Amino acid sequence: QVPIFLLAMIGATVAVAWLDLDIPVVGSLPGGLPAPALGGLGWADVVALLPAAAGLAVVAFADTGVLSHTLAVIDGDKPFDSREMIALGASNLAAGAFGGFPISGSASRTPVARASGARSRLTGVFAAIAVAVLVLAAPGATRFLPSSVLAAVVVIAALSLADPGGILRLRRARPTEFGLALVAFAGVAAFGVLNGIAVAVGLSLMEFVTHAWRPYMAELGRVDHRKGYHDLERHPDGRRIPGLVIARFDAPLFFANASVFASFIRRLIDGAPEPIRWVVVAAEPVTDVDATAAEALVALDDELRRRNIRLVFAELKGPVKDRLNAYGLAGRFPPERFFPTLGTAVSGYVATTKTNWVDWTDRPLTKS
Numbered sequence: 111q112v113p114i115f116l117l118a119m120i121g122a123t124v125a126v127a128w129l130d131l132d133i134p135v136v137g138s139l140p141g142g143l144p145a146p147a148l149g150g151l152g153w154a155d156v157v158a159l160l161p162a163a164a165g166l167a168v169v170a171f172a173d174t175g176v177l178s179h180t181l182a183v184i185d186g187d188k189p190f191d192s193r194e195m196i197a198l199g200a201s202n203l204a205a206g207a208f209g210g211f212p213i214s215g216s217a218s219r220t221p222v223a224r225a226s227g228a229r230s231r232l233t234g235v236f237a238a239i240a241v242a243v244l245v246l247a248a249p250g251a252t253r254f255l256p257s258s259v260l261a262a263v264v265v266i267a268a269l270s271l272a273d274p275g276g277i278l279r280l281r282r283a284r285p286t287e288f289g290l291a292l293v294a295f296a297g298v299a300a301f302g303v304l305n306g307i308a309v310a311v312g313l314s315l316m317e318f319v320t321h322a323w324r325p326y327m328a329e330l331g332r333v334d335h336r337k338g339y340h341d342l343e344r345h346p347d348g349r350r351i352p353g354l355v356i357a358r359f360d361a362p363l364f365f366a367n368a369s370v371f372a373s374f375i376r377r378l379i380d381g382a383p384e385p386i387r388w389v390v391v392a393a394e395p396v397t398d399v400d401a402t403a404a405e406a407l408v409a410l411d412d413e414l415r416r417r418n419i420r421l422v423f424a425e426l427k428g429p430v431k432d433r434l435n436a437y438g439l440a441g442r443f444p445p446e447r448f449f450p451t452l453g454t455a456v457s458g459y460v461a462t463t464k465t466n467w468v469d470w471t472d473r474p475l476t477k478s
Contacts, residue, residue, distance in 0.1 A: 113227065115263045122259040123252075134257040139249040143242065144208040165304035170214035172307060174198055177220060224267075290314055325361035327374050330392055330452070339392070339452050351467050353387040354459050355379060356452065362398035368406035375410060379419065386419055387463055390455045393426035404437045411442065422447045424455040 126135060174194055182189040201213040223233045244251055281288040290313055297306030330339040331348035339356055342348045355378045359371050379386045399407070411421050426448055434443055449455035460467055 115267070119255060119259055119263065123255045126256055127254040131256075136252045136255040136257055136260060138253045139245050139251070141245065141249040143245065144210065146207050147209045162304075165308070166212045168307060168311070169303055170198060170202070170212060171195070173214045181220070181224075286317060290317065319366065322361045322364070323366045324370060325359065325367065325395075327360065327371075328358045329378050330356040330358055339456075350382070351456060351459070351465070352384055353463060353465055354390065354456065355382060355386050355388070356390045356392055356456075358392040358395065360395040362400075363396055363403035363407070364398065364400040365402035368403040371403075372406055372410045375414075379414075379417075387465075388420045388422060388459045389414060390449075390452065390459070391421070391423045391426075392452055393423045393430070396426065396430060399430055399433055401437065404434060404439060407434075408439065408442060422449060422455060422458075424449045424452045 125131070126133065175191065178189040178191070178194055181187070198214060205211065205213050223237070277288070277291065280291065290310060293313055294306060294310035297309040300306070301309065328341040328343060329350075331342045331345070331350045333340045333345045333348045340348055341358075342350070355375070357375055357378055359374065361367060363371060375389060375391075379389065414421050423443075431448065434440070449458060459465065
């Protein structure tokens, strides 16, 4: 493959030198290899550098992560996030010891290499060797290289990673994330890279907390000729099991949404057409329960007990059960309050309460 970018830079360099053009140029490289330079640093310098270092770390992490996943999608490959972060950290330690620039997976350098025909990860190794040769043998090779040509090469190569179609699909599928992308773009353009990324990260965290605070909640029921239990709002033809509420809460339980969860359960009980005897929480989406949410569960259980309603859980993950036990709730929620599946929970309800319930197969529902 013809190295178009390399030829363009060589041609531009020759033209500037031959015609003696008065335009901004890159200039000569510093001669000689760098030596370790750790002297002169004190704790005061460390404290002063921490904010900038944290910002650079965020940028490097985001740049490398986005670039590696984008290229993996293009190449049909699998990214190795942990290995890349280890390599990135080791490279930055070495660069810092020798007074070099912070290192990341470059969203401009990598596309330039790919556009020039590079297909192997060894490209970076050979690029480093080439830079070392230039610095030692020909530091003046870039003396007449126009800055505008170098910038054009970077921009053209980086545009190869742009995906306008993906942005438009994001606008249709997730308007909120589309808005965050626009805010990140505007923030970087208006406030600089570090401040723009900080704004985007802050807004993303706020969006995550908002979704977790008021997640999707559903009451489940049986739908004729369809296995499992389904959202009754999406399946109006679904049937409730008499005296039983099956509730699904699609988020971890934590301090911000514990009261929302309890209010949801109360609303389902109060809106039921007949007195409720059991509440089954379809708990597979619940990946964690913090201390505040655990207290809310105890308070809800006390309230339901006073109303002669039994609160049980189906499909709750083992680590979440361990967390409840760590809070000292093993006596409050013993093993018989947990069921491996919704089917076994419903069967337990039918067997315990002797409820006269027939499922869509017209057989009494006594087991899953």
